[in-house]
Amino acid sequence: MELEPAHFIILNPDILYKKEYWKLETKYHTDDLETTCEKIRDLMFDSVKLQTTTTPQISSSLSGGLDSSIVTAIANEIYQRNGRKLKTFSVDYLDQEKNFVKNDFQPNLDMEYIKMMVEKLGTEHSKIVLDTPELYESLKQAMMARDFPGMADVDSSYLLFFEKIAQTGNKVVLARRVL
Numbered sequence: 666m667e668l669e670p671a672h673f674i675i676l677n678p679d680i681l682y683k684k685e686y687w688k689l690e691t692k693y694h695t696d697d698l699e700t701t702c703e704k705i706r707d708l709m710f711d712s713v714k715l716q717t718t719t720t721p722q723i724s725s726s727l728s729g730g731l732d733s734s735i736v737t738a739i740a741n742e743i744y745q746r747n748g749r750k751l752k753t754f755s756v757d758y759l760d761q762e763k764n765f766v767k768n769d770f771q772p773n774l775d776m777e778y779i780k781m782m783v784e785k786l787g788t789e790h791s792k793i794v795l796d797t798p799e800l801y802e803s804l805k806q807a808m809m810a811r812d813f814p815g816m817a818d819v820d821s822s823y824l825l826f827f828e829k830i831a832q833t834g835n836k837v838v839l840a841r842r843v844l
Contacts, residue, residue, distance in 0.1 A: 671686055713736055713743065717744065722835065722836075722837070723835075724835040725737040726830075726840035736839050738786060741786045752791070754835070756822060756826045757792050758796070759796040791833065800822060804818075
């Protein structure tokens with residue numbers, strides 16, 4: 666049984682009680698573009714700031730995409746204000762450059778965007794390279810960790826990526842939601 670977001674359960678031998686404690690409400694959007702951008706910027710900044718101030722040492726997963734770049738840029742700004750340097754990590758696959766075939770979904774490799782962000786922000790960056798045999802070997806462990814159906818190859822990539830980050834001593838990583 667999977668517990669849906671914003672729900673809790675109480676389970677005892679006699680009863681299973683499940684309750685929704687929060688629900689997203691749809692409201693008509695009345696703000697102009699500038700106000701909308703300001704609100705989103707403030708919400709993003711507050712969300713990342715909360716994570717960076719409650720945890721002594723964080724790092725960030727940087728894929729080169731929009732979401733990870735925004736989160737990394739905000740965390741980096743907060744770290745720089747406090748005289749600290751943010752550590753960032755990206756994942757790559759052995760021989761990916763050699764075997765990459767562009768398509769409409771992914772017209773180019775992520776590494777050029779990751780490099781641009783690292784240069785712009787000045788983070789302490791590490792690239793973690795995964796190989797097919799270790800991805801294959803971690804498939805069962807990744808499925809067991811998820812405990813419900815998922816995307817096995819993606820799950821094993823995430824599992825190995827975050828395990829290797831943890832081996833560097835970085836235990837808390839800002840990352841987009843991994844599902």
